[in-house]
Amino acid sequence: MLTDKIAQALALAVEAHDGQKRKGTSIPYIAHPMGVASIALEHGADEEQAMAALLHDAVEDGGAQYAERIRSQFGDRVADIVAGCTDGVPDQRGHKPPWTARKQAYLDHLKLAHDDVLLVSGSDKLHNARAIVEDLLNIGVKVFDRFSASKEQTLWYYDSLAAIFDSRRTPVAKALRETVDTMKRLST
Incomplete structure (x- = not known):
């Protein structure tokens, strides 16, 4: 069963991806985390996994400050899943490793x-x-x-x-x- 926490996760994802578009398109980026959460739910995700799916790019694309916000608002499991899905956080100049x-x-x-x-x-x-x-x-x-x-x-x-x-x-x-x-x- 999904609770209002899923709406809170979506709201934070919307904030993290505000103004972003999918590469080379006019599609709002938030469509991607929403699609990922839908796929995860269709393949058996529970609410915390679905929240992590909504937030999976928040740190990578929104900035490192989202890591602690996710942990404090949604708990260790959600934060750990997001961390495990993050393949590179930009440095202060906005650059990722090669x-x-x-x-x-x-x-x-x-x-x-x-x-x-x-x-x-x-x-x-x-x-x-x-x-x-x-x-x-x-x-x-x-x-x-x-x-x-x-x-x-x-x-x-x-x-x-x-x-x-x-x-x-x-x-x-x-x-x-x-x-x-x-x-x-x-x-x-």
């Missing part, structure tokens, strides 16, 4: 991550992969121009993610593998 090193470290982290993190992270990656497939159908391989990584790097990353979520038997693994395979097929 893409390849950051993504490889995140892949290594997922191999040992708690099941809570796997459910939310897998839901996040599935939502992103579905968005890429949708864009491939509508605008073609130009979608990869939106990313700091190349098409080949992006495909490697999503293929690696699908393999890890499959090996960890994450609830979203099958849907992610099918989506990544479609992404690869449409990218040629």
